[in-house]
Amino acid sequence: MNKNIVILISGSGSNMAAIVNASLKRRWRERWGAQVAAVISNKADAGGLVFAREHHIATATLDHKAFASREDFDAALMAEIDRHAPALVVLAGFMRILTPGFVGHYEGRLVNIHPSLLPAFPGLHTHQRAIDAGCRFAGCTVHQVTAELDHGEYLDQAVVPVLPGDTAQTLAARVLTQEHLIYPRVVERLIAPAR
Template identity: 55%
Template sequence: MPRLRTAILISGRGSNMAALLAAARDPAYPAEIALVLSNRAEAAGLARAAEAGVPTAVIESRAHRGDRAGFEAAMQAVLERHGIGLIALAGFMRVLTPGFVERWAGRLVNIHPSLLPAFPGLETHERALAAGVRLHGCTVHLVSAGVDEGPILVQAAVPVLPADTPDSLAARVLAEEHRIYPAALAWLAAGRVRVEAGRVTVADAPAPQAALVNPLPEPAPLPTPSHRIG
């Protein structure tokens, strides 16, 4: 079966992009990373993608200031030119319009550094510490028109430690992001994801385990995190 041509959208260093690129080097992985697109020409992730042999493109959001429709039309043209069927947002710091989201409904996925619906938006680690939560984590979700909203594919949780700073907490969460995003993208690219009444089911996935903090099994062609929530 041909692999689904996938674009990764970035705005910065591309840490999660690198995790997806690494997973996609396996020929059995169902998504082919066919494009890395950024809204910032200076995004460090572009060089990392080029080094990996992945085509890159830039649509400068600054050149379309006040014209979100024009910006997204330019992105859409590039995506179509590269034959893209699936989009993974990886630190893409632009809010997409409802029209663009609807066009890509079910084929647009994002990772967010919190256990949504808690702490949408920015500065999630600082806010988690300020709120005194005992668990924090990350969420992979299908994108809907709201900011950091949409059906949840998978979540990973980490404990918040008494001595944590935003940086130390962020580092532990990021390690989990790098585990669950490739797994969730694989499920989506392989057509294993179904959404009913806003809830996701994944075909052939085992039942959720009781433990919230538990690493994904390694190796596995389509890894299933045992700390999946919901």
């Protein structure tokens, strides 16, 4: 049985690329029948779509602005995702708040990465907020997605120091290197059979 992974992106897709690269390097398809089957974006110019196409992964674009409501967009997005019969739906920089109906449809198989050590700093501008709060450490969290924003069971976290003179950009870059390590690790854990 194939375990298809569908990844949703809005931008460069660096976490998506890290997951695809890990899947190839660690031979997920041969070992567990798991593969990244599709990459879907709400932005036609998302850089990550180019990477996905270069790796012969199906891509699709759904412009959220073309829909009358959030619910209509999510219904169309679900239809596109479900074409690939996903075992796992991975949010990788997908900048949309999802409706409870969408979250419920994928309950238990919908994961996200957030660039803070949740429960600290849910939402946006996490790096600047960590610096402004005087945090000595920051990081990232992979979590199950629930209807409540940036909640749900924590699956993994990584910690990085906040250095003197850090800006939101320098801290974000340091956190991103850890995102690229822990997100593929969590996805692999979720698709690999229990040992």
